Amino acid sequence: xxxxxxxxxxxxxxxLFSDLFVKIYNYIKENNIEKSILFQNPLSPHITxxxxxxxxxxxxxxxxxxxxxxxxINDNIKLTWFNYFFRWExxxxxxxxxxxxxxxxxxxxxxxxEKYNRDYVEDNSFTFSPHITFLRIQDSIIFENHRENxxxxxxxxxxxxxxxxxxxxxxxLYAVNSxxxxxxxxxx
Numbered sequence: 001x002x003x004x005x006x007x008x009x010x011x012x013x014x015x016l017f018s019d020l021f022v023k024i025y026n027y028i029k030e031n032n033i034e035k036s037i038l039f040q041n042p043l044s045p046h047i048t049x050x051x052x053x054x055x056x057x058x059x060x061x062x063x064x065x066x067x068x069x070x071x072x073i074n075d076n077i078k079l080t081w082f083n084y085f086f087r088w089e090x091x092x093x094x095x096x097x098x099x100x101x102x103x104x105x106x107x108x109x110x111x112x113x114e115k116y117n118r119d120y121v122e123d124n125s126f127t128f129s130p131h132i133t134f135l136r137i138q139d140s141i142i143f144e145n146h147r148e149n150x151x152x153x154x155x156x157x158x159x160x161x162x163x164x165x166x167x168x169x170x171x172x173l174y175a176v177n178s179x180x181x182x183x184x185x186x187x188x
Contacts, residue, residue, distance in 0.1 A: 001184065001186055002177055002179075003055075003175045003177060004054050004177050004178045004179060005051060005052065005054050005121075005176050005178065006052035006053065006174065006176065007049075007051055008048070008049045008050040008068055008172070008173055009047055009048045009171070010046060010077070010103075010105075011044070011046055011168045011171070011172060011187075012045040012077065012132065012167060013045075013165075013167070014042060014043050016161050016166050017161075017166075018042065019157060020134075020154065020157040021039065023153050023157060024039075024135070024150060024153055025039070027146075027149065031146060033139075033142050033143075035142075036138055036143050037135045037138055038135060038136040038138055038181065038182070039134070039135050039182055040132075040135060040183075041182045041183050045132055045166075047077070047130050047132060048123075049105065049109045049171070050113065050116070050118070050124065051118065051121045051123040052064075052121065052173075053120075053121060061188055064116070065172075065188065067115065068112070068172075068173065069171075071171055072103075073103055073167065073169055073170070075101055075102045075103045076165040076167060077100070077101040077103065077165065077166050078099065078101070078162060078163065078164065078166065079100075079132075079158055079166060080099060080100045080162065081097070082134070082151075082154055082158070083097075091140050092140060092143065092144075092147075093137050093140070094135070094136055094137070095134050095135050095136075095137065095154075096131040096132055096134055097131060097132040098131060099131070099166075101130075105128075105130040106128055172187045172188065173187075173188045174186060174187055174188060
């Protein structure tokens with residue numbers, strides 16, 4: 001696979017998100033606004049702990065996989081709410097889910113950063129915010145016209161799954177090709 005980057009992330013239960021993806025997809029299709037958003041791959045919901053470059057040799061991949069096996073991730077993760085990342089004030093560009101867990105995710109992220117120190121990977125320079133990306137907003141004007149309806153669907157679906165543990169209890173290194181719509185994400 002042509003790889004554009006690698007990520008270390010905690011895998012989540014995709015089956016718990018399926019109704020939410022389908023209901024939002026149906027809404028955007030019915031309203032002919034498919035080009036206004038780009039979904040996260042519905043088969044691989046996750047919490048990213050760390051971003052890595054595209055070129056990692058097999059020896060380093062194996063070493064990373066062995067290192068992250070030491071992280072204890074057997075606690076529950078639950079959805080709490082949704083929020084947005086903004087490009088600038090008032091311009092939403094990512095809709096994500098907040099989580100609640102006793103897992104020391106920031107500590108794990110810091111351990112990985114100390115060991116691998118990929119400061120040159122831009123996403124590692126942002127303040128760590130454990131979240132689950134749901135969709136990227138491609139056209140903010142169209143999205144704003146439908147935002148309230150989309151948020152209502154999300155609220156209804158979150159009520160159904162907010163008390164469920166979404167954690168598979170697995171952490172993986174993934175290879176990603178982000179040049180394909182919804183990203184191709186392969187567990188290594």
